[in-house]
Amino acid sequence: MKKLIVILSLGVSMISCKKFLDIKPETQVDKDELFNSEQGFKEALNGIYTLCAGGSLYGGQLTYNMLDVLGQNYTFSDVPNQEAANFVYTGSNIKDMVNDVWSNAYKAIANCNYLLQAIDRDTTIFSKGNHHLVKGEALALRAYIHFDMLRMFAPSFVNGATQKGIPYVTRTGTSSTPFSSVTAVTDSVLKDLLAAKTLLQNDPIKDAAYTVSYPGDKAGTELGNPDLFMQNRRHRLNYYAVCGELARVYLYRKDYSNALSNAQEVIQTQKFPFTRQEDFFQTDIQKRDRIFYKEIIGCWYTETTNIIEALQARFTKQNPAYSATTDQINDIYEIGTSGADDWRLKQWFLNTASATGGPDRAILQKYYRNAAPLTNIHPLVAPAIRLSELYYIAAESAFDQNPQLALNYYNNIRAARGIGQQVDIVPNKSAFTDLLIKDARKEFYGESQIFFMYKRLHHAVYINATSSKQPSNSIFVLPLPDDENAYRNN
Helix, strand or coil: CCCCCCCCCCCCCCCCCCCCCCCCCCCCCCCCHHHHCHHHHHHHHHHHHHCCCCCCCCCCCCCCHHHHCCCCCCCCCCHHHHHCCCCCCHHHHHHHHHHHHCCCCCCCCHHHHHHHHCCCCHHHHCCCCCCHHHHHHHHHHHHHEEEEEHHHHHHCCCCCCCEEEEEEECCCCCCCEEEEEEEHHHHHHHHHHHHHHHHHHCCCCHCCCCCCCCCCCCCCCCCCCHHHHHCCHHHHHHHHHHHHHHHHHHHHCCHHHHHHHHHHHHHCCCCCCCCCCHHCCCCCHHCCCCCCCHHEEEEEECHHHHHHCCCCCCCCCCCCCCEEEEEHHHHCCCCCHHHCCCCCHHEEEEEHHHHHHHCEEEEEEECCCCCCCCCCCCCCCEEEEEEHHHHHHHHHHHCCCCHHHHHHHHHHHHHHCCCCCCCCCCCCHHHHHHHHHHHHHCCCCCHHHHHHHHHHHHCCEECCCCCECCCCHHHCCCCCCHHHHHCCCC
């Protein structure tokens, strides 16, 4: 693989920290200087999170951008986005996107490797438990990023387990890492995640007293730890986020038993409550929860001016770059059936035709931010793993052995979104999978996960009531960056 220039970006907080150590911010940091103290390791780890939360990765491209276009959620008049929606991957938009994602993902991975290479040299510099915490998160980050690169740039496990995947990079240096098969990459992902899960056994989020909350809740404890590094554990790849990612990867490999057990570990802790109707429909917009914040198990902190402005331009301005027609949204949310009761349909979309008399467009309100001096009930974050996804995973994983349990998980998530009508029976796994896809598309609108779901299942991509795109690697495998093709040696 082409050598990557590694910069540890320090000095920018993506959790609740007010400031970091003032050591050579935004420059090449000498590794020996950085990794000679616990604080240095914390700074390095926070620098990786900041990179991941930026517009090139989870604060943009991998959450709010082109992958969601591939999920067929919008209608465009411009040619570049129309080409992408039609899975034409030769245009400059797609090439720029994959170059941006690939280079920044492997930069973040390289930074994980620098940290991991140094962290066991002298464990005496760490306070009690912090060595395991930092190392566990770094391993989880390395696995999480590699898995998403696999999901983008390689065939799915179900359609190409032995085919070429991506390089799984675990060392630093100038030599390239060869590509591994899809199976081998998932083996490495699981190895890192399982090691991270063991290291994070004493994560503060597991404490019985740790209460998930909105930042202003007096009863909440997420901001209660005097150590800023320990606050807002959900803004990091914490223990339960690792369980969720394990469930995601095991499901990818069709290992239903392990997928179910990891999903259930999170669900059964009952630490992440479903959002209350009064919070989601709050008339006081300063108290409205637009993203089901308490249900987010792990996320990327994106409360920055650049990302907020980018999201407004993309989704919520009068003529946003990404929007759907009202009929398209009504089709996705099945307004002709029980979908008419869906909270997501009622709260996430503004019909501009009825609101302004203008074009018939459904404008996404999911990432709307109140303008100053008005406040928001929670920070802007990009979900890394949601409680609802674990219900979908548990439902799909349980079906073969216990269809009733699978239906219970499915009906529970629908009920949590205002749909009281239960599904009592389905004829087979295929029909049940279609139900899960339909609901997941509603839940993940604007988050890019639905494209990965179609790909994992090698399922036709739903376009509208009369049209779908048949599954194939030509639509599910994004092209490698031109530089990678030019320089790779295998």
